[in-house]
Amino acid sequence: MRRMNGITDKDVERYMDELLPARDDVLREMEERAERESIPIIGPAVARVLYQYARLIGARRVFEMGSAIGYSTIWLARAVGEGGKVYYTDGSRRNADDARAYFERAGVADRIEILVGDSRDLIDTLEGEFDLIFNDVDKHQYPDAFRKAAPRIRSGGLLVTDNALWYGRVAREGTDPDTEGVREFNRLIYSSDDLYSVILPIRDGLAVCLKR
Template identity: 45%
Template sequence: MPLLPPEVDDYLTALAGTGLRDAVLDEMEGRAREHGFPIVGRAVGRHLELQARAIGARRVMELGSGFGYSAFFFARAVGEHGEVVCTDGDPDNAALAEGYLRRAGLWERIDYRVGDALTSFAQLEGEFDVVYCDIDKDGYPDAWEAARDRVRVGGLFVCDNTLWGGRVAGIGTGTSAGRDAVTPAIVAMTRAVADDERYLNSLVPLRDGVLVALRVA
């Protein structure tokens, strides 16, 4: 269920589009509408870019990338010498992402890995400036376990869909057994982040909820 009145959501989306006119981004949004593919949307995308730019991010790990919509914003943030590691289990999404991001002039900043997101993450070494989580919701606790020690001090753990249509607060339950089933996993991950004294976190009620946690120690 929408958490914001449609008029407010439209206002935020329009505001996020100010100064950002990009034909490739328009195509990606059109594809998402046509195929019912979940993307973060332009307002959240700009928020992700802002957060990454604010900490001077140069290395971003995406756990769940689809056809590259959120990577578009992260790739803009990291600059020409930065890197965004994308993950998705569907090779068709990887091919679509390459097509879109290459035309947007951002593909050289992308390392796209097809396969399980957490397996791909484990194969990489070192810390990241941002770890972004948007995998299947039942995997959220495992994603946090994998990410919490690999975000650099001063870096961010960011997670989408953390309000889950209000289900985390008991709103909208009973309308979808599948969504209800994974709600406890989202709540458990969010609580674990909140309980970690090394992180300062805020759950931003934008779209379906964006959890942003800054590692401070």
């Protein structure tokens, strides 16, 4: 699992990781692969927050922006339960093929629809509102992802976004497009009249925005 710098104290982060219950074989295999191949998945600590929030609001229809090999998608699919629906979106067909195999093995393939392309365009191809949108696209795209996602969430629903503290760079040096993208995103979520936002300083920062 990726270790983040400068947000949570390393010893505290290790302690929290050691408390986490074991995952099933599929999730553990994905975590090991992500570590080996440097695939930036949210990891189990953040996944549990995502799962908990989805359950708290009774989420049944979820749109995910940036799904990679589908690790976060599986947690979301388990949270929505049978009859729920999660839209997986990623720009890579290869990721989508890998994800499909994991979904089958995890027993959640029937509640996930796989869409390949730019998440910011794919959301326009679907009608209706979502209970929860999880945003994890490239960081320079965050302001644009916000503009696409926020209007599509139902009242009382959530926009959840990973990497809101971007290794601490948002608070320190850095004028690169990714850091600026996350900074602008954070300004947008806190200044929006439609959202009640918090950033949880877990791992790389998780922004949770409640739609009013």
